[in-house]
Amino acid sequence: MVGGGLTPQERFAFNLRRCRVAVGISQEELGERTELHRTEISLLERAGREPRFATMLKLAGALSTTPDVLCAGTGWDHERRRFTVEEPPKD
Numbered sequence: 842m843v844g845g846g847l848t849p850q851e852r853f854a855f856n857l858r859r860c861r862v863a864v865g866i867s868q869e870e871l872g873e874r875t876e877l878h879r880t881e882i883s884l885l886e887r888a889g890r891e892p893r894f895a896t897m898l899k900l901a902g903a904l905s906t907t908p909d910v911l912c913a914g915t916g917w918d919h920e921r922r923r924f925t926v927e928e929p930p931k932d
Contacts, residue, residue, distance in 0.1 A: 852927070853911060856914070857885055860910065861904060871903055871904070874903035885900075897911060897912075914927035
């Protein structure tokens, strides 16, 4: 992996939390908007769980963003057969 060894799940977790904080809602509120329990949101934000496709769509919709934004900085290198992960931007 590129970027100091981050996993795609860790980068997704960073992106999810950043979007949620930018919208100004709690994990509980995001859970209500997506019909997910707050602990599920917490697990996703700590990279403790990999989101399913439907969950990613719910999260993006609830945060008024796109799955592309939630997955920013992640990719797949088919030639090397590995994930690529960029370091998150410094705020």
